Amino acid sequence: MQAVDVRFADRQAAIEIELQLKVAETRELISLDHDMTAAEHTAAHADAQLSALRAQRQETPEGSDEADRLDTAIGQTLATRSQAMQTHQQLAKRLVRVDADVARLNDELGEIHQRIAIVNDERFALKTLDQKLPASEQVTAPAEGEAQERIDKTALKNVREQYLASQIGEAHAFAATGADEIQAALQRIGDRLQGTPPPTPLPAFAVIEVVTSALADVTGNDATRANRVLDMLNQHPLEHWPRVAEEMSRSVRTRSATNNSIQQDTLDLCRKLANVPRGMEMLQVLSSDGTAPIVAERAKPLRVFWNADEAQQKEPDGKVKAWLQTAKQVARSKLDGDEKSFDDVDHAAFNAVRNGYFSNAPGTPYAQHDQRLKKATMEWVMRAVAANTPEQATATAPAKSSLPRRLIPTLNKTPFAKSTLDRAYSVGESMGLQSPRKQVDQVISARISMLEETLKNAKGAPGLQLEISAAHAMLDHLKSLEKKGTHLSQVTLKKRDGKSMQSLLKARVQQQRLSQVWDKPDANGKRAVNVLHKAQHIELPPLYSELANSKLSVYEAINRVDEHLREILPPALQPAQSVEEVLDQDLSAAIKLLKTRHLSEKSDIVTFFKPFILESRLRDRLRLGGGGTLGVGLPSLPYSLISPIVSPIFSAEKSRSDEAFAQLFMPILGMEMSFGKARTEAAEATIGVAAGSAVADGVGIQAALTGRFTAQETQTSSTLMRFFRTRHKDDEMRGNMLTALDSMVRWDIIDPQKGQRYAGPLEAILARNPEVSVSQIDATSSTRNVAARVALRIPAVRFKDGASDASQTLTPEPSVYVEADRIKETRTETGGFISVVGAKGDTAQQRAGVTANLNFAPIASSATPAEKGANHGVQGQELGLQLGMSRDLAWALEKNEISPFLIGDKQDADLDRHYSTPRDMQAEITANRDLWLMRCIETLEPDETGNKNTPDNRLRAAMHLDAFEATIKRLGKDSKYCQYNVNYSMKGRAGAEIDGYRGIQALALKRGDVQAAEKAQQAIDDILLTKETWRPLVLIVRERARDSTVVGWRNLLRWQKLSNVDGQRTAAQFPSP
Known part of the structure; x- marks a missing residue:
């Protein structure tokens, strides 16, 4: 085997040298093509300039200075064109040789890549066989003189x-x-x-x-x-x-x-x-x-x-x-x-067994999934509805939870709270993701344009000028709101909107009257524009007054105006399209959801997620979470002598957070939706020192240096629905996910095609979606954080001497911080036709930034000495309120993860590396450029013979990679929060090797042969660590956005409510999807 490695290294080096020569030839040919194009552009420009100059010369008198100048310019332009045409002719002569060279070069490049693949395959096969042969039968290294012989x-x-x-x-x-x-x-x-x-x-x-x-x-x-x-x-x-x-x-x-x-x-x-x-x-x-x-x-x-x-x-x-x-x-x-023909529920049973569920009895994983999905579509929605229900609710409104339950933030959780939905719209739209709000905003803009066109055509309608002006005033008011950043899809008209419309109507009418006076002079030709007229009182027409107090949505108000104009305008001036043709069922549901700004029924879940699903791309993600935190700890105060110059700082806290979440994600494996809960146990300690003294009565300056140590562990449990991603079938996959979500939400409403009704959401999903994979996710994330902070409190003002009585303090506090995280993640799925098993990730992350806080204590007390002149006593305490903001100035990330997964019973895996700058991704491209080019060629269309490795495809792949490199360089400069992901996938033959060992391991464990099972696992690990196991799959740059809101109390006791929204989108990808 050693001899084979030597021979492989020599052959690989020779091939790499040859490949470099071919790359040099390619660059020379590309340069020639650029020169020829430049010559063509120069000649074309000279022709155009010459035509213009000759036209000017014909119009210029002979013998004038201008004529002489034009003659000189024409001569220079003729010389330039002649030189450009001569250069072009020389390059054209070389083109014949270039065509032959390009054809030869493409063929040679293809042969080189094939030779590289062959030697890689040979070495991989030999290494695998070398490990399997018994010691007595292993192939020994050949003699030194035979080391270079080919093993065919x-x-x-x-x-x-x-x-x-x-x-x-x-x-x-x-x-x-x-x-x-x-x-x-x-x-x-x-x-x-x-x-x-x-x-x-x-x-x-x-x-x-x-x-x-x-x-x-x-x-x-x-x-x-x-x-x-x-x-x-x-x-x-x-x-x-x-x-x-x-x-x-x-x-x-x-x-x-x-x-x-x-x-x-x-x-x-x-x-x-x-x-x-x-x-x-x-x-x-x-x-x-x-x-x-x-x-x-x-x-x-x-x-x-x-x-x-x-x-x-x-x-x-x-x-x-x-x-x-x-x-x-x-x-x-x-x-x-x-x-x-079978009943729908019979197909559900088949698909359940296909997903690894062999019982639907209570307490089984099947029943647990069903219960979790019911909770997501019923309890979570009811909690969101009840939170927005007034105290004097109607009989049909959902009842609020008991007061004690509502007071405990870790209970009564829902990811569908009103504020969470609003943040989800903002996060998604900021990253270019589609949302119901964006969808309705676009429709409203189109309706406003249509209505403006109708009003423009009806400008001269007799007797209707006030109505038309009022409609214009309403549209002007709506457009002014839109310019201020208001989303019209979430606006309901109120009294203040009516006042604004009346003001705009008055201004418009007065402007029209002034224009009429100016346009119509008297018999002497004079205009009465300077005559002071008594201002006439102008009222909104009845329809618009009614709209201002109706609390209708903007879309509904525009429709009312559209209907009204149809009634009063002559047929020739009416709008060309009716409201009914514009409004469909999905849009109607979205308008209703945005009008109320919170979920009203469980079908709103589909309304909310549908635009995100239908417009999602590879690696797009949207996660909604809601919950709370409970904790206890020591407050962050100086524990020291009375009025010191230097004092130590110490604080400690123990907390637990619970969160309910819903997530839509489209990784490389396929599109998935998950519903579940996450629990985080955290411990935090801060130590430091503060120094400062009073500079005036009630005013002091203090600086503090602190270090914080945090450890937390998050346990996540959720139900996941997944559809496998097949190239060129993304639309079909999106449609399947939408059907699955609809089945989950409306399982008790949907009529089966045959047989009895569905017993629960899981049965409906399995019956209506034969390709769905349903699995249980159990994930653990362990985070260790170390942070250092330097803060300056200038000035610290005490409004009343608090030596014995309560006082108030106000403290501006700028600071600089650095922190480092180390995150270890594990994830495994049980059940499911497609499941991730034993995924592991390791992340190192560093940040540096600045913060600005304004601390205010309405009730504060100073330390009280035990006796006069003593230097010890009772530590002071205060009720602290803080307003602050922070900004990262620098950020670094490196993450490595492996994600083994099963498709049916076949092993596959992804290997990912994530970085915070494009530098590491560019290094990967440079080191393995030929492999990435071959990967791109795999995704291109074949020729008529079915061959993809053609000269045209090789040229296209090179162009795509060059464009991608330019994109990541630009993103590295423009965006500071991109993640650069290099993804490798397991080769098919390596997966088959691992499956063989997995089979040996499974039978060994059943018969209790632990030693044989360990040997099989060792062989699997060896294969995973072999470079030849992996092949390039995709390079992805993604941008992330997060909106996290915490409201509550954090002093001695911790009581906080959480609302989290995470978004992610793909900014660039190679090969393109």
């Missing part, structure tokens, strides 16, 4: 066959009873695994190891029984065995003991392998169709059937057994390809 594909194939033959011959699982009888069957499997192409990407050694271990467990290490099972599997396709399992479960016929035993062993093996990673692929190899790979349309229902069948045998509850039976029936129907 034939040698690799021989190594694999040698190890596989050794494994088949030994058959360790049957070594104690003799493995001779199973040799022929295992050899048949081995031959199939060596086919071209093989029926499964799993490594052959893993398939043999898993199959023999499972057989040994099923047959009690009986090689004869195992051989019969393999022979029987080889006689039938996989669809045969579900039918046999159903017949055996129902049959009461007498069977021979031998036949029954063989069939039972076969069914037991099917059930066992169904719980092993890629078990259906292994069963396919054992079947009569074993030379061809199994397709997903067969693998999924097979896995569902055997999982449900095994769970059914262990389940004591008759209702759950019946539920599992419906899942099995749907699975069999899919396998048989019949057109049998």
Whole structure:
């Protein structure tokens, strides 16, 4: 293996040198193209200038100075054009050679990239085999003189066959009873695994190891029984065995003991392998169709059937057994390809088992998800509605929670509070995300433009000038509000709006009268503009007076005006489009939500999230949270002698925060929505020193240096709905998520297509969304923070001597701070067809900034000495209020995370690195430019032969990467809060290798072989640490915004309510989506 590494390094170095030469050639050719374009532009500009000069010359008299000047300019322009055309002709002659060079260069570049991929593949395969071979059979390093010899594909194939033959011959699982009888069957499997192409990407050694271990467990290490099972599997396709399992479960016929035993062993093996990673692929190899790979349309229902069948045998509850039976029936129907129709709830049972839920009984994970989704759509909404319900509520209004419950901030939580929704609109819109508010604002702007056009056309309508002027006044008032930053979608008209409209109407009417006087002089030609007229009282027409007191939304008010104009205007002047054609159901719901500014019913959840879902892009995220914090601690005060110059500072606090949250996110894996809760346990201590003294009576100056140490741990538990992301199918994915959210919210309203009604939101989601993945997220985040702060209190003013009585203090406090965070995160999901398992992240973050606080204590007391002249006594205390703001001046971030995930039972993973500046991303591009170019080529359209690695695509990829590099440089200068994410994905063959070891590990754990399981895990870790396991996937720059509001008390006791909104959007991406 060492010799192979040496040869690989030499070949890699040679290829890299050659690649650099090709890059130099490419740059030279690009320069030539730029020169030719510049010559063309120069010649074209000279032609245009020459035409203009000649036209001027024709109009200029002969012999004049201007004529001479123009003649000189024409001569110079002719010379410039002649030179440009000569340069262009020279470049055109070179173009023939350039075309040939470009074609040759593109072909050579393609060959170079292929050679790099080949040597990488060879080295990866050799290293993997080297780890698997027994010590006695490992390939030893060749002699020094043979170190440079090429190990070709034939040698690799021989190594694999040698190890596989050794494994088949030994058959360790049957070594104690003799493995001779199973040799022929295992050899048949081995031959199939060596086919071209093989029926499964799993490594052959893993398939043999898993199959023999499972057989040994099923047959009690009986090689004869195992051989019969393999022979029987080889006689039938996989669809045969579900039918046999159903017949055996129902049959009461007498069977021979031998036949029954063989069939039972076969069914037991099917059930066992169904719980092993890629078990259906292994069963396919054992079947009569074993030379061809199994397709997903067969693998999924097979896995569902055997999982449900095994769970059914262990389940004591008759209702759950019946539920599992419906899942099995749907699975069999899919396998048989019949057109049998099932109830919606039967499909829900099938999809539940597909997601790993084998019981719907109370207390199970299935029931917990259902209860959490009900809480999100009912309790959270009711709490939001009740919070905005007046004390004298109607009988139909939701009842408020009890006073003690409302006083405890960690209870009665909801992420859908009125203030949280408003902040979500602002955060989303600031990052370019779509929202209901932005959507309705756009519609209102369009309606205002339409109405203005109608009023413009009706300007001369007789007898209607006051009505038209009043409509103009209303629109002018609305546009003035819009210019001030007011969102018209959230405005309801009130009395002050009526006063503004009346004022605008008066000004407009007076201006019209003045214009009429100016336009109509008397018989002597004089105009009476300077004649003082008595001001006439102008009232708003009845409709507009009514609107000013109606509390209608702006959209509703515009519609009322539109309807009114239709009634009074002649048909030829009426608006071209009716209100009914503009207003649709979604817009109507959005207008209603924005008018009330809070949720009124659970369907408003869909109204709120729909624009975000339909317009979301890769890595876009919106998170809403609401909750509270309870804590206790020592206040931050100087604990010292009476009136010191220097005094120590100390404070400590212990707190717990609870938050309910809802999140929409679209990572690389797919679009997801989660609903759950987060609990944070935090401890904080501050130590420091303050120095200062009084400079006048009641006025002092003090400086403080403090250090803060914080430790907190957050536990998150939530239900997640996810749809897998497929390239070029993002719109379909967004539609699926919207349907899933609608199913979750309106589960008790929606009528199923067939059968009984849905029992809960989870059943509705599973029934109406066959591709959905539902899983449980359990995440932990541990944060350690160290901060230092220097503050200056100038001046500290005491309005009354507080030596014995209460006084008031006012203290401006500017400060400078630095802080460092270290965050460790873990995340795992249980259940779900697609699930993240064992994700880990490590973040280091540093900040520096300034703050400005204004501290005011309406009640304060100084320290009281124990006796006259003493230097000790009772420490003073105060009721402190603070108004402050802070700004980060510098920020640095580095985060590394690995996210292993399963798609069905197949292993995949993402490897991410995050930075706060583009410098590290640019270094990644420079170091692996060829790999990123090849990654981009993968995403481009193929030619007519299906080939993507074409000269045109290589040129496009280079242009895309150059443009991306320019973008990140610009973002690095313009935006200080971007995160630069380098994402690598696991290669398919590495995932298959890991799945092989996962299967070995799973069976080892079941039989209690801890040592074998640890060895398999070590092999998995080694693969994950190998560079060849990963391939470039995407470079992403994303911007983040956060709005966090804390209201409450934090002195001795901590009682605070929290409202958090986090937003994230993609600013740049390569390759483009």
